Amino acid sequence: MSFKIAIIGAGSVGFTKKLFTDILCVPEFKDIEFALTDVSEHNLQMIKAILDRIIEANRLPTKVTATTDRRKALEGARYVISCVRVGGLEAYADDIRIPLKYGIDQCVGDTICAGGILYGQRNIPVILDFCKDIREVAETNVKFLNYANPMAMNTWAAIEYGKVDTVGLCHGVQHGAEQIAEVLGAKSRQELDYVCSGINHQTWFIDLRLNGRPIGKDELVAAFEAHPVYSQQEKLRIDVLKRFGVYSTESNGHLSEYLPWYRKRPDEITRWIDMSDWIHGETGGYLRYSTETRNWFETEYPQFLEAASKPIDPEKRSNEHASHILEALETNRVYRGHFNVKNDGVITNLPQDAIVESPGFVDRFGINMAAGITLPEACAATCISSINVQRMSVHAAISGDIDLLKLAVLHDPLVGAVSTPEEVWQMVDEMVVAQAAWLPQYAHAVPAARERLSTSQVKTREWAGAARRSVRSIEELRAEKAALAQAG
Incomplete structure (x- = not known):
């Protein structure tokens, strides 16, 4: 070929x-x-x-x-x-830094919430x-x-x-399934069959079977609470499982910023997160991780180049969807995965214009989605809140309507739980001014936003967040990797 x-x-x-x-x-x-x-x-x-x-x-x-x-x-x-x-990381830093001034503490900020909307x-x-x-x-x-x-x-x-x-395409579903297989004691991932559906980063394992046996809420809760690592790293995720009855694909840190309940009070945030790794809820965790990764790659590039001389091992092929989709389309070897597509009947109780993430099969005829899935009501309600924000955000990005952008941010679940309308209006003005170089559709709105900022009476605060860590130096990263290698 x-x-x-x-x-x-x-x-x-x-x-x-x-x-x-x-x-x-x-x-x-x-x-x-x-x-x-x-x-x-x-x-x-x-x-x-x-x-x-x-x-x-x-x-x-x-x-x-x-x-x-x-x-x-x-x-x-x-x-x-x-x-x-x-x-790049310059604009991303503003996605985290500016909302913090208004009390909005994000772990990642790349999907919804203030940072994700500006992204x-x-x-x-x-x-x-x-x-x-x-x-x-x-x-x-x-x-x-x-x-x-x-x-x-x-x-x-x-x-x-x-x-x-x-x-x-995303890998959240695969990672969630790996966790579930582990806590249930599966000998291999292939023993676990599942239907996972919803919207990206808010997808739900609505049907779980281990070697054909259905797995219910109580068994899954008990398995996660008994796990020595996940019981600490996924506290918020387990709490959502207990209340909703189904497990979310998204990490503890990501999930915490899509909901209005867990990150709205600074003194409560540390109760629900875990600081053993950025993904479990650290303030600006992914920004720190991305910065360290970039610095590491720039410094250690010769090692990456040397590692590229190794033979490709098909046994180490990852579970990222892209290669499997291309293989199915080109060779007709059928692939089953979870894909983000326009709803159009895939999920019955979500808006039909929304982008949903749900199971599908790929062969030479294309991507064929399983249709007619109905989410549990609480899952659908949570997804719809985000979909409404996404729709307004897309329309604002297309039109350059800064008022619609502010309404989109105002309706974000976590932003709405933390900030007043006046704070949201000023925060969006500040973010648009700071990121004007990457927002050509708002060029007409920047002078007025800058003028409003010069006369605003809305108070802000300089705050690092409830659980912030500093970017580690190359020397610190080397020491940590050496310690892990010795322990391993």
Whole structure:
């Protein structure tokens, strides 16, 4: 087989390498072309050198090109994969820092909440630029695979306004299933069968079977509470399981910021989170982790390049959906996974225009979703609150309507539990002014926002958050890795 895959945001080096090696685990794909594109020439050259080393070590005929000219990379592509973070860590830091001034403590801030909504405002205009190029220069039946957050908003914009055949991909479902299999004592992940449905980062395991035996709420609660690690790391998630009756796919830290109940009082936050790793609820945890990862990669790049000389091991192919989808579409080997698509009857009690995440099957005829799923009422209610925010956020990003943007942020569950309308209006003004370089659709609104900020009487506070950690130095990271290696 010979076809072209374009990866936008390929400078996300670690993730691009994973996608690349996963795809090359499919024997029929050795002759394909990867076209890498990114706004950073520096990152592009680093990842290209790594992928070239992999090709050389495995004696493959695979072709890799790298260019900052996105349109050139997209020419003739059959598949386009997006891993972009518009604004990079600079804008992301504002997504965490500015809401903290108004009492909004986020762990990740990339899906909804104040940070996720502004992230969507930066991404959506760029996503539409991608879609324009895809329509004009890619293969006629091109498929766009979006990995970038905010998943639902980006996918919604690409389908509704970009008019490109798009599927959103995430690994939250797989990670949740791995946890459940472990606490239930499964010998392998294959023993666990499940139906997981909802919206991205708020997906629910509504049917669980271990070797064909149904697993109920009480058994699952008992299994998690008995686990020596998850009982501490997933306290909030377990509490939601007890109250809703079903387990959420999303990590303790992520889930905490999508709900209005657990992060609204600073003195309560530490009760529900765990500081053993960023993902369990640390304030700005993913920002810290991402910063450390970038610094580590820049410093230790020679080691990454050396590691690329190892043979590709198909047994280590990851559970990221992309390679499995491409394999199913191209070879007709059927793949079952969980995909983000427009609802259109997939989930009966969620809005039909929403982007839902639910089970589907892939073969040469495409992605075929299982339809007619009904969520438990509490799960649906929680999802609908986020969907309403997502819809307003997408429409604001398309129109450049700053008033609609403020209403979207106001209706966010955690923001609404913490902040007053006056605080929300000022916070959005501050975020739009700070991120103006990445928000062209709001250029007309920036001068007035800046003027309002100069005369505002709304009080803010300088606050690091309830559970903040400092970015660790390279020396500290080295010491920690050495200690882990010695302990292992």
